[in-house]
Amino acid sequence: MPESEIKKIVIIGAGNVATNLAQALTKAGFDIIQIYGRTDHSAKALADKVKSSYTSNLNDLNMEGDIYFVSVVDSALKDILKKINVGDKLIVHTSGSTPIDILKNSSSNYGVFYPLQTFSKHKKLDFKNIPVCLEANSDRNLKLLTSLAKTISKNVKNINSEQRAAIHLAAVFSCNFTNHMFVIAEEILNKYNIPFDMVKPLILETAKRIADEKPHKVQTGPAKRDDHETIAKHLNMLVNDKEYMEIYKLITENIIKHKNQTE
Amino acid sequence: MPESEIKKIVIIGAGNVATNLAQALTKAGFDIIQIYGRTDHSAKALADKVKSSYTSNLNDLNMEGDIYFVSVVDSALKDILKKINVGDKLIVHTSGSTPIDILKNSSSNYGVFYPLQTFSKHKKLDFKNIPVCLEANSDRNLKLLTSLAKTISKNVKNINSEQRAAIHLAAVFSCNFTNHMFVIAEEILNKYNIPFDMVKPLILETAKRIADEKPHKVQTGPAKRDDHETIAKHLNMLVNDKEYMEIYKLITENIIKHKNQTE
Numbered sequence: 001m002p003e004s005e006i007k008k009i010v011i012i013g014a015g016n017v018a019t020n021l022a023q024a025l026t027k028a029g030f031d032i033i034q035i036y037g038r039t040d041h042s043a044k045a046l047a048d049k050v051k052s053s054y055t056s057n058l059n060d061l062n063m064e065g066d067i068y069f070v071s072v073v074d075s076a077l078k079d080i081l082k083k084i085n086v087g088d089k090l091i092v093h094t095s096g097s098t099p100i101d102i103l104k105n106s107s108s109n110y111g112v113f114y115p116l117q118t119f120s121k122h123k124k125l126d127f128k129n130i131p132v133c134l135e136a137n138s139d140r141n142l143k144l145l146t147s148l149a150k151t152i153s154k155n156v157k158n159i160n161s162e163q164r165a166a167i168h169l170a171a172v173f174s175c176n177f178t179n180h181m182f183v184i185a186e187e188i189l190n191k192y193n194i195p196f197d198m199v200k201p202l203i204l205e206t207a208k209r210i211a212d213e214k215p216h217k218v219q220t221g222p223a224k225r226d227d228h229e230t231i232a233k234h235l236n237m238l239v240n241d242k243e244y245m246e247i248y249k250l251i252t253e254n255i256i257k258h259k260n261q262t263e
Numbered sequence: 264m265p266e267s268e269i270k271k272i273v274i275i276g277a278g279n280v281a282t283n284l285a286q287a288l289t290k291a292g293f294d295i296i297q298i299y300g301r302t303d304h305s306a307k308a309l310a311d312k313v314k315s316s317y318t319s320n321l322n323d324l325n326m327e328g329d330i331y332f333v334s335v336v337d338s339a340l341k342d343i344l345k346k347i348n349v350g351d352k353l354i355v356h357t358s359g360s361t362p363i364d365i366l367k368n369s370s371s372n373y374g375v376f377y378p379l380q381t382f383s384k385h386k387k388l389d390f391k392n393i394p395v396c397l398e399a400n401s402d403r404n405l406k407l408l409t410s411l412a413k414t415i416s417k418n419v420k421n422i423n424s425e426q427r428a429a430i431h432l433a434a435v436f437s438c439n440f441t442n443h444m445f446v447i448a449e450e451i452l453n454k455y456n457i458p459f460d461m462v463k464p465l466i467l468e469t470a471k472r473i474a475d476e477k478p479h480k481v482q483t484g485p486a487k488r489d490d491h492e493t494i495a496k497h498l499n500m501l502v503n504d505k506e507y508m509e510i511y512k513l514i515t516e517n518i519i520k521h522k523n524q525t526e
Contacts, residue, residue, distance in 0.1 A: 016483065073488055073490065074485070074490055074492065074493050075488065075492060075493070097485070097493045097496055097497075116462065116464070116465055117465055117468060118465060118468055118469055118472070118481075118483050118484075119483070120472070120481060123472065125468065129464050131461050131464065155464075157461075162455065163457055165496065165500065166451055166454065166455040166457060167452065167455075167457060167461060167462070168493075168497075169497050169500055169501075170448035170449075170452045170457075170461075170462055171448070171462060171465055172484050172485065172486075172497060172511075173444045173447045173448040173451070173511075174444060174465055174466050175462075175465050175466070175468075175469045175483070175484065176482065176484030176485075176486060176487065176518065177444045177510075177511075177514045178444045178445075178466070178469050179469055179478050179481065179482050179483075180478075180482070180514055180517065181436045181437055181440045181441045181444070182436075182437055182441075182473055182478035183518075183521060184433075184436045184517075185434070185436040185478075186433075186477065186478055188436070189429060189430065189433045191429065192425065192426045192429040192430075193426075194422075194429060194433075196477070198379060198394050198420075198430060198433075199379065199430070199438075200473070201380060201392050201393055201394065201418075202379055202381060202434055202437055202438050203438070203441070203473065204470050204471070205380060205381055205388065205438075206381055206437065206438045206441050206442055206470065207466050207467050207469065207471075208467070208470075209383070209386065210442070210445055210459075210463070211463065214449065214459070215442050215443075215446045215448075215449055215459075216446045216449075218381075218383060218442065219439065219442050219443065219446070220381050220382070220383075220438070220439060220442075221434075221435050221438065221439030222360070222435065222439075223435075223439060224439065225336055225337075225338065227336065227337055227338045229337065230337050230338070230360045230431075233360055233428065234360075234431075234432050234435065237428065237429070238432075243516075243520070244517075246513055247440075247510075247514060247517065248435075248440075250509055250510055250513060251440045251443055253506075254443065254447075254506055254510065255439065255443050255446075257506070258443075258446060
């Protein structure tokens with residue numbers, strides 16, 4: 001058990017973030033005393049992984065927790081908060097896009113604990129390098145969250161709600177939209193009977209090369225080269241998929257515009 | 264020197280692809296006898312790296328080569344080919360988007376040697392895992408290219424011109440457009456004084472997680488969850504940048520459409 005005023009943890013949520021967070025906290029020595037999930041099935045699946053009790057009834061919330069993590073999809077957060085009562089216990093949400101104030105009627109001790117990563121229930125990630133963005137309603141609570149966060153990550157930052165919203169938006173571009181580029185690439189390849197494996201080394205290198213360079217410095221390809229002939233060929237290949245064509249056009253125009261601004 | 268009928272290599276081009284290719288071939292034991300570059304400066308820079316002669320005059324092309332790689336930007340390819348005469352020597356281009364036929368008047372022995380990767384002059388990549396897409400005008404030439412390619416990569420494929428064009432288009436989505444998502448992310452973060460470093464672990468994980476999973480299976484984020492409240496918040500944050508807003512809208516709509524098709 002790490003040295004911390006926080007020992008017992010209740011996790012409200014059993015999705016991708018909750019699963020990875022619960023596992024990291026267990027590994028760090030904390031006691032997860034209860035998992036709440038929307039269904040017994042989802043709650044039990046996570047509870048089994050971290051040797052915890054579980055419930056799917058918010059009225060049965062264990063009141064012995066030192067901290068309550070509310071880690072549910074953003075669209076469910078408001079409803080869940082209305083239904084729970086944690087007294088004056090420390091309560092945090094894990095949402096990038098939600099301001100800290102959403103918690104102000106839930107307790108006099110509250111904060112945000114936002115791990116910036118894309119999580120899956122089925123893949124356990126090492127939290128060590130995952131940035132954890134913290135915000136709290138008091139110095140004392142920020143201190144508590146900081147000491148907690150540092151047990152699982154070496155990348156802990158104080159981030160206010162406005163900054164966190166920007167980080168979340170940047171994450172949508174860096175992760176979700178990027179992943180959708182992979183979806184489109186796969187579909188194009190499949191149409192020509194080429195396995196998606198072909199572009200995997202390229203995808204990995206694209207992510208690795210920005211480790212030490214600014215992304216606009218490492219841009220390559222027809223848009224960057226103002227190669228209108230190749231761009232025209234590509235648009236022609238997308239003629240039967242207007243939406244991909246639109247996406248191609250818009251991003252290409254934006255790369256060209258950027259290029260002209262930074263040259 | 265590897266066992267191969269090809270021993271002496273001339274490389275026409277001194278850019279990103281030419282640089283990485285020349286270095287990989289040198290490492291495999293081939294003799295790069297000449298580099299042509301648009302300027303003496305660019306030609307010499309690469310020639311020095313691979314202990315080769317160089318020229319910036321196409322009339323001075325060394326005729327002793329067993330193979331001639333034309334590795335120039337797509338838009339310059341046609342012009343360069345008009346200006347060179349390699350007799351009946353084997354000549355290949357390295358372009359993803361250009362059909363093999365562009366070479367048919369350049370020699371009776373020709374082909375394509377397309378390494379599928381994003382290259383930089385300044386970063387030497389290990390060719391071992393880079394897919395090399397080959398096409399040739401005869402079985403004999405394909406055999407020659409295959410044995411050459413296998414000395415630098417363990418991922419050598421026969422790919423026709425139509426497939427290669429599709430691969431190149433998929434590469435633009437997977438690499439150039441993905442990289443542009445990073446450019447946008449960085450700009451958003453900078454506006455809020457947050458270092459781009461924050462999203463680097465996320466970017467790396469996004470690339471890694473598709474190693475064993477189809478990209479649409481690992482999609483996360485507000486579009487995937489049909490979280491219209493968060494999407495509206497994001498669009499609101501982009502209100503002063505219409506182009507980013509358009510890109511956000513278009514990709515988000517496409518993720519939602521895909522989701523509904525595959526669910």
